[in-house]
Amino acid sequence: MSELLDLPIADLVKRVHTGQVAAEDVTRASLARIEATRSLGAFLHVAREAALATARQIDQRRARGESLGPLAGVPIAIKDALCTKDAPTTAGSRILTRNPDAPLESAGPWQPPYDATVIERLRQADAVLVGKANMDEFAMGSSNENSAFFPARNPWDPTRIPGGSSGGSAVAVASGATLGALGSDTGGSIRQPAGLCGVVGVKPSYGRVSRYGLLAFASSLDQVGPMARDVRGAARLLEVIAGADELDSTCARLPVGGYERACERGVRGLRLGVPRQYFEAGLDAELARATRAAIQRLAELGCEVSDIDMPHTKYGLSTYYLLANAEASSNLSRYDGVRFGLRCDGERADIHAMYRATRGRGFGTEVKRRIMLGTYALSAGYYDAYYAKAQRVRTLIARDFARAFQEVDVLATPIMPTPAFRLGERLADPLSMYLADVYTLPASLAGVPGLTVPLGTTEPTPERPALPIGLQLLAAHHAEETLFAAAAAWEAARPLRVLRPPELGSS
Amino acid sequence: MALSREDVLHIAELADLALTPEEIERLTRDLAAVLEHVTQLAELDTSGVELTTHIGSLQMPLRPDQLRPSLSQEQALAGAPSVGPGAFAVPKFVDEG
Numbered sequence: 061m062s063e064l065l066d067l068p069i070a071d072l073v074k075r076v077h078t079g080q081v082a083a084e085d086v087t088r089a090s091l092a093r094i095e096a097t098r099s100l101g102a103f104l105h106v107a108r109e110a111a112l113a114t115a116r117q118i119d120q121r122r123a124r125g126e127s128l129g130p131l132a133g134v135p136i137a138i139k140d141a142l143c144t145k146d147a148p149t150t151a152g153s154r155i156l157t158r159n160p161d162a163p164l165e166s167a168g169p170w171q172p173p174y175d176a177t178v179i180e181r182l183r184q185a186d187a188v189l190v191g192k193a194n195m196d197e198f199a200m201g202s203s204n205e206n207s208a209f210f211p212a213r214n215p216w217d218p219t220r221i222p223g224g225s226s227g228g229s230a231v232a233v234a235s236g237a238t239l240g241a242l243g244s245d246t247g248g249s250i251r252q253p254a255g256l257c258g259v260v261g262v263k264p265s266y267g268r269v270s271r272y273g274l275l276a277f278a279s280s281l282d283q284v285g286p287m288a289r290d291v292r293g294a295a296r297l298l299e300v301i302a303g304a305d306e307l308d309s310t311c312a313r314l315p316v317g318g319y320e321r322a323c324e325r326g327v328r329g330l331r332l333g334v335p336r337q338y339f340e341a342g343l344d345a346e347l348a349r350a351t352r353a354a355i356q357r358l359a360e361l362g363c364e365v366s367d368i369d370m371p372h373t374k375y376g377l378s379t380y381y382l383l384a385n386a387e388a389s390s391n392l393s394r395y396d397g398v399r400f401g402l403r404c405d406g407e408r409a410d411i412h413a414m415y416r417a418t419r420g421r422g423f424g425t426e427v428k429r430r431i432m433l434g435t436y437a438l439s440a441g442y443y444d445a446y447y448a449k450a451q452r453v454r455t456l457i458a459r460d461f462a463r464a465f466q467e468v469d470v471l472a473t474p475i476m477p478t479p480a481f482r483l484g485e486r487l488a489d490p491l492s493m494y495l496a497d498v499y500t501l502p503a504s505l506a507g508v509p510g511l512t513v514p515l516g517t518t519e520p521t522p523e524r525p526a527l528p529i530g531l532q533l534l535a536a537h538h539a540e541e542t543l544f545a546a547a548a549a550w551e552a553a554r555p556l557r558v559l560r561p562p563e564l565g566s567s
Numbered sequence: 568m569a570l571s572r573e574d575v576l577h578i579a580e581l582a583d584l585a586l587t588p589e590e591i592e593r594l595t596r597d598l599a600a601v602l603e604h605v606t607q608l609a610e611l612d613t614s615g616v617e618l619t620t621h622i623g624s625l626q627m628p629l630r631p632d633q634l635r636p637s638l639s640q641e642q643a644l645a646g647a648p649s650v651g652p653g654a655f656a657v658p659k660f661v662d663e664g
Contacts, residue, residue, distance in 0.1 A: 158648065173642040267623040280621060306630055312623060378605040389582060396583070398655050403648035411660035412583070420585030428584055429597055432575070435582040436598065446605065451620060452613035458622070490597050491604055507622030537623065 064089050065236045069134055069293030070320075072239060076133035079122055083133030087115035087188050090135035093237040094191065100222075101204075101212040102231035104140050104164060105192040107147045111135070114188050129186035131300060136182060137232035137241040140192040141199055142284070143172035143273040144179055147189070151275045152197040152207040152225075155422025156401040164209045170400050176273020177308065178242060178284050178301040185300045190238060194228030197424045198392065199249055199277045201225050202496035203486065206426045211483060214257060215561035216517075217525050220480040223253030223496075226287070230257040233287050234528075234561060240297050241287040245510075246277050247380050248475075248500025250285045254512040255475030255530025258559045260294045260547065261287045263500075265538045266507030267312035269298075270305035278387035279310075281380075281504050289559075291513060291548040295319035298540065314538060322541035323548035328362035330546060333468030337373035338499055344478045346518055350529045351474045354515050354550060358472070361549050368468060370460040375453050376502040377494060382437050382450035383505070389434030392427070395419065429490060454505050461506040465536040470546050472533055473499055479518050479527040503534050510534045513547040514559045528559065570599040 064072065064086050075081035094106055118133055138144060141151045148169035150156040158168030175183070182189065196206035204212040204227025212227040214220040215235040222231045226243025230253035233241050243250040245263035254261025262285045269284045276282060286297035299320060304313040334355060339348055359365045397403035397418035404421045406413020423431070437446035464471060476496055486493040503510045511533045517526035531550070535542040575595045579586050586594065640653055649656040 170646050173638055173645060265623070306628075309628060310623075313628065372611075375608060375611065378608050381601060382605055382608075393583075397648060398657055399643075400646035401648070405658075406585070409658055411658045414658050415583040416585040419583055420587075423584070425590070425593075428586070428590065429594060431582050431584065432578050432594055433598055433601055435578050436574075436602075439578065439581060445609075448618060449608050449613065450605075451618035452616040453608050453611055454619040455616050456611065456613070458619060491600055494601075505619075 068290045069239050073132050083115040083118040086133045087111050090190050097235045100231050101210045102228045103191040104194050105147050107191050110146045111188050111190045118186050131185040131187035134187050135190045135238040136187045137193040137229050137238045139226050139229050139243045140195055141244050141275045142176045145175045152195040154208045155395045160421050177270035177305045181301050196225035197427050199225040200426050208424050214480050216527050220482055223256035225249040227253050230254050233259045244284050246281045247504045248497045251500050251510050251512040254287050256480040258514045258528030259287050260291050261512040262294050263510045265509040269302050270308040270311045272307040276391040278384035291551045292323045295544045317541045319544050322544040325545035327546055327549040330363045331468040332363040332365045333368035333471045335368045335370045337370050338473040342477045347474050350515050354531050355472050368464050372456045372460050379450045379453045380501040382446050385430040385434030386437045386447050389431045457502050458506040470535050470542050475530040475532045508537050509540045511543040511547050
């Protein structure tokens with residue numbers, strides 16, 4: 061049965077549409093693999109009964125001759141930052157539970173009263189939502205180790221991180237438990253874990269996808285986006301979730317592109333830029349070689365390759381941490397023990413003591429660190445030196461991209477300076493953890509779309525098994541079709557046909 | 568960038584965060600390190616560069632001003648840790664201002 065889970069999304073949907081395959085069977089296979097790979101920590105909640113009920117309805121509707129949606133029967137994992145009315149939502153945080161000491165199942169996780177817009181759209185497309193994926197608390201992290209409940213682990217080597225913050229989403233797809241997933245990306249949180257786990261991940265343009273029902277981290281940066289094992293699958297998912305939403309005024313009123321069709325377009329004549337600053341000191345030599353080899357292959361396929369200068373790249377990290385955390389300090393003020401989740405009594409019986417006790421107990425170390433940094437950057441006397449300064453540098457970074465996209469159609473870069481590191485390796489030093497995002501942050505600041513596509517794996521050594529390597533492609537605002545065209549062309553020509561963690565090993 | 572324990576306590580007060588003594592010590596160290604890193608922005612001349620507060624077009628679309636279904640009072644209160652009749656219940660507070 062589990063070979064159903066190895067199909068590309070489009071092929072599975074076709075079989076469900078024709079009745080060759082029952083949605084219920086696919087769902088059962090997915091739930092079984094979730095169970096078999098539980099030690100990877102991909103899921104915070106498995107929506108077993110709701111998923112089976114959805115699948116049975118899909119099968120019944122097909123039996124009655126009704127037409128089914130473009131994701132009929134496809135098992136999808138949902139990052140736990142997205143509100144779901146039939147499954148609890150915690151964003152990986154204790155503050156969205158009632159009991160800060162209990163195991164998650166009995167901790168009384170928050171149950172949202174509504175679905176995020178992207179969830180509604182997945183349901184309308186007849187997707188089957190099998191569970192809520194693990195994540196760094198409030199999407200703050202690059203390793204999934206900041207989940208308040210348990211870490212997620214890389215299926216290629218469970219002693220290593222899957223990346224973050226959408227780590228559980230990437231693990232669900234890479235381990236074959238689901239065919240697709242939704243994540244959110246504020247500074248690389250879809251692209252980086254997709255790269256480290258060997259799957260496709262897309263951060264759409266800022267404004268491409270509705271954020272209604274996404275628990276907010278940094279509102280000028282957050283985007284919801286898909287992951288899948290194949291480029292075309294990710295394209296189909298994005299086509300379903302993208303587009304204007306009257307419940308989110310930051311969501312662009314532009315027609316949704318033909319992303320799946322763009323996968324057939326090819327790359328002949330496509331101008332591909334290689335930004336020098338992404339290949340400087342700090343990049344692992346093996347990753348640099350693999351990335352350059354992929355770019356060479358894209359040149360053979362018809363891309364016109366040229367070097368590009370993006371001089372403000374190195375300022376991305378500082379700019380991002382000031383702006384994102386300033387916004388977070390404001391967004392996370394809503395977790396105050398009044399409307400949802402945890403409440404702790406303070407030392408005094410007044411409301412301010414309650415706020416402080418609740419937030420002190422409910423937020424983890426990294427979230428506190430970021431709220432503190434953001435509060436500081438916005439506080440009287442420091443606003444101009446930090447927050448306003450970072451907003452000006454953001455303009456310079458956005459100009460780097462605007463200039464680059466006058467010369468080229470797409471940029472190709474590494475995802476992260478190193479392959480997946482070990483759990484615990486960078487926890488003691490926040491800056492070293494933040495450095496995991498240097499190649500993904502600038503595009504987030506510029507609001508342009510980015511896509512991760514697997515390149516292959518590192519050579520195994522006695523200390524380290526083969527680990528996935530990903531390629532990041534970036535395009536101009538709302539030019540997602542270019543990303544899909546380039547990524548699909550690469551995928552079709554990639555030397556390694558199947559990328560699957562060894563112990564899960566099918567084909 | 569020197570950051571004192573008092574600075575950290577002041578920020579924690581602004582952010583409504585109760586911190587343990589260990590957290591105060593660790594945050595003083597960590598925040599100093601991050602602030603040290605972000606001072607690199609000062610080396611850029613940004614005079615005359617406008618601020619980016621928003622990416623993309625800020626359209627501000629309007630919709631008809633009509634009532635439509637929303638959460639019921641019961642739904643809105645369902646996730647709260649403490650409720651009174653039709654209301655969120657909170658500890659008493661006095662205006663210290």
